[in-house]
Amino acid sequence: MSWIEQVFQPGRVLARTLVLLVCLAGQLLFFEHGAGARDWALALGALALSTLGRWSPLGVLLVQAGLLAGADLYGFAIVLAMKVLACVLLFDLAVRRPGRQVAVGAAVLGTVVCVNLLDQLPEQLPSVLFRIAVVVGVPLLLAAYVRLGLQAAGRERERGDARLREARLAERTAVARELHDLVAHHMSSMVLRVGVAKHVLSSGDPRVSELLDGLHATSSAALADMRTLVGVLRAPGREPASIVEPEGLPAALASVVEHGRGNGLDVSADLDPAISGLDTVRGLAVLRLAQEGLANVAKHAGPSARVRLCVRLIEGGAVRVDVIDDGTGAPARGAGYGLIGMRERVSLLGGRLEAGPVEFGWRLSAVLP
Incomplete structure (x- = not known):
């Protein structure tokens, strides 16, 4: 049904109009040999009017029915083409609008066709009823078939989306379970052991106490972040970006800088105060880029x-x-x-990341639009 969906999207007016124009021109050139300038003018005017069906398909159909009645009354040679155009408009209306509007449009068009054939009543009543049924019934039947197809396609998309959400939830739950049962367990043990070491060595070298204090604070913060991440993975309505709020981004970056200094790095920071106005997703990306960038410096640059x-x-x-x-x-x-993960994170946001050696060291640069 994808091509039908494309044809009858409200924004596809130009494509439908071009198809109707070709058909109308062929009708007037090859089948309606008596068509004159007024016939062409009425036909092109009716076709131009049909483009307004994007906003009011019922109103356009009613006006088109009036033009059809006038064309038959004043002896235009394009009555058949006008009927076909009216059928197309009725079909479009039945595809896109609810039943009450469709009933009104079908009744008006059927009445106009009946009035145009009054001179054939009552002698040719079966023929008249058959023509009305063709002009009104065929577009309605085709539209009903298309609507059923579109509804079935929509239900299938909904089922596919539901299956995808279930698969993602199962994957997130599995990751959360492994993080909690494996990584968080070992991190809890590390925090506990560091706390015991602080207590045992409290009267020793102050440098050792300072080191243990830093290690305890870092491991405690990492454990808290791990637990937050597990909660995010287990809650489908939450996103990982909720780990950091935008207004807290400068403070979070300052904490990252202090952590880097605690690792022995000589860190200088230039943080624009306006970054507190970033959206949550980009704020998290900035924080993670800063963390990973400083971690890489400590690991590789000394x-x-x-x-x-x-x-x-x-x-x-x-x-x-x-x-x-x-x-x-x-x-x-x-x-x-680390660098692969940073590239993926930046790419997901439509940004660009460059990393490589410079004249005196290494540079990591990322731009998030």
Whole structure:
């Protein structure tokens, strides 16, 4: 049914009009040899009127029925073509509108056809009734068939969407279960053991206490994020973007910067205050890009690297994220899945990401439209 759906979409007026124009011109040129200038004018006017059926198919059909009555009354040579055009309009009305409007349009068109054939009554009553049935009944039958097909196609799409939602929910639930039973379990154990170590070594080297404090805070935050993610995966109505709210994005980025400094990096940040107005989806993407970018610097450039994080709005309302460092180890980057994941995240939002070595280190740059 896809081609029928395309033909009878409200926005496909031009395509339907061109088809009707070709058919009408062929009728007047090859079958209606007595057609004159007034016939062509009436035919083209009726065809132009039919394009308004996109907004009011019943109104256009009623006017078309009036033109058909006038063409027969004043002896135009294109009565047959006008009947065909009226049938097409009735068919279009029956496909797109509910039963009451269709009943009104069919009754008016049937009445006009009957009036045009009054001179044949009552001697040729069966012939007159047959013509009325053809002019009115055939478009209604074809429209009913098309409506049933469109409804069946719509129900099938709904069933397909439902199956897709069920499959996605099952996949999300399976991922959430594995995260909770495997990863979150081990992270809980890590948090507990770090807490015990803090208690045991509380009177030792202050540097050890500071390290354990940082490790405990990081692991606790990671566990909280993991639990939030599990909740998101198990709730179909929520999206992962709900993990961070837009107005909290500057604070979240500041926390990422502090975490990087805690890992030994010399981080400088240039955060545009206007990013608090970003939508939730882009806000989450910016946060994840900053986290992964600084994590890559700590992993590949060394803990003593200097790195600059810049997040700002640019022309057109887009947001740009730059992570630039002067460390070493650039050739080893990109071996894992971090860069792949960042490219996928940016691509889903229609943006672009560039990553590679520069003259003094490495640069990661992403633009989200």
